Amino acid sequence: MHRSEITVDLGAIRHNARRLLEALDGAELWAVVKADGYGHGAVDVGRAALEAGATALCVATVDEALELRRELPDARILVMGPTEQVAEAREARLELAVVRDGEIPPDIPVHLKLDTGMGRWGRAELPELPANVVGLMSHLATSDSDPDFAAQQIERFREATEPYAHLTRHLANSAAALRIPEARFDAARCGIALYGISPYNTDPAEDGLRPALSWRSHLAQVRLLQPGESTGYGRWFVAERPTWIGIVPVGYADGFRRDMTGTEVLVDGERRRAVGTVSMDAVAVELDRELEVGAPVTLIGDGILIERHADIAGTIGYEIACGIESSPGRATRAIRD
Numbered sequence: 227m228h229r230s231e232i233t234v235d236l237g238a239i240r241h242n243a244r245r246l247l248e249a250l251d252g253a254e255l256w257a258v259v260k261a262d263g264y265g266h267g268a269v270d271v272g273r274a275a276l277e278a279g280a281t282a283l284c285v286a287t288v289d290e291a292l293e294l295r296r297e298l299p300d301a302r303i304l305v306m307g308p309t310e311q312v313a314e315a316r317e318a319r320l321e322l323a324v325v326r327d328g329e330i331p332p333d334i335p336v337h338l339k340l341d342t343g344m345g346r347w348g349r350a351e352l353p354e355l356p357a358n359v360v361g362l363m364s365h366l367a368t369s370d371s372d373p374d375f376a377a378q379q380i381e382r383f384r385e386a387t388e389p390y391a392h393l394t395r396h397l398a399n400s401a402a403a404l405r406i407p408e409a410r411f412d413a414a415r416c417g418i419a420l421y422g423i424s425p426y427n428t429d430p431a432e433d434g435l436r437p438a439l440s441w442r443s444h445l446a447q448v449r450l451l452q453p454g455e456s457t458g459y460g461r462w463f464v465a466e467r468p469t470w471i472g473i474v475p476v477g478y479a480d481g482f483r484r485d486m487t488g489t490e491v492l493v494d495g496e497r498r499r500a501v502g503t504v505s506m507d508a509v510a511v512e513l514d515r516e517l518e519v520g521a522p523v524t525l526i527g528d529g530i531l532i533e534r535h536a537d538i539a540g541t542i543g544y545e546i547a548c549g550i551e552s553s554p555g556r557a558t559r560a561i562r563d
């Protein structure tokens with residue numbers, strides 16, 4: 227038996243792409259598949275998103291783009307982060323976001339990034355635009371949290387780019403695509419919602435999204451702790467009464483983070499708490515009775531939401547998803563089409 231299995235449901239990806247396209251009301255959907263598709267698998271997700279109507283794929287680095295290019299010869303691919311690998315990008319027919327001051331690389335389609343308030347990448351003002359500039363972009367800092375600041379950014383972007391309405395103007399991420407119609411412009415770069423994870427860390431069903439990833443394992447050990455006995459490093463969990471616990475062979479090296487202690491998973495179909503210290507390769511769950519070794523455990527999926535794990539860990543769904551380790555030595559990954 228494998229330690230754990232990750233399943234990615236491409237039907238859910240296609241559903242979420244269609245949901246975003248409906249929200250975008252005519253603007254293009256560009257699927258963001260950086261960081262190996264937020265841990266879901268960039269090529270599979272990218273292909274599914276294109277099948278469902280997305281018209282481009284966005285990644286952070288040229289190397290991520292080259293991996294996509296090998297499998298998707300005709301896809302439009304935009305590299306959103308800064309890069310020195312311009313020749314390779316040209317050769318692979320990529321498009322580049324130019325996110326810093328300085329020279330605009332020639333002979334490759336370029337999207338110029340304006341800083342309208344993110345305070346990270348992008349120019350303060352637009353320069354004279356050479357003919358290979360095909361797009362103008364910016365990025366919202368607070369589309370999930372502060373609509374007033376987002377509105378200011380949208381207005382700055384609108385003003386600065388108004389004279390260039392013939393170029394593709396793109397500003398929205400998932401949170402803006404779903405809930406801020408004014409941010410749509412010509413295209414939206416959507417990542418998190420495509421995976422069925424809420425950009426607001428709420429239940430994704432509220433926005434009509436379907437989680438695509440499930441992560442399942444099993445009990446590899448079941449034992450009875452007597453009062454005063456503990457499980458795990460540091461003795462964080464000490465039994466007050468005779469207590470059955472199960473050990474799941476997944477730990478923080480697999481992406482089940484140490485600060486997720488206390489979160490709920492499904493054990494044999496019932497919600498149970500992870501207790502004690504999550505170790506590198508194992509986590510304990512508190513049971514209400516003796517269960518068989520091999521009993522199924524769902525860490526994510528079947529109603530167990532990434533967003534709840536993120537709440538417990540004091541982070542966002544993005545970080546939980548990107549942190550799931552799917553290398554063959556740790557987990558198997560299956561695609562459901």
Ligand SMILES: *Cc1c(COP(=O)(O)O)cnc(C)c1O
Nearest residue numbers: 258306365399400415416417418
């Ligand atoms: C990652 C990223 C996105 C996608 O954001 P989501 O919140 O995942 O939709 C869009 N634009 C840029 C520049 C990004 O880096």
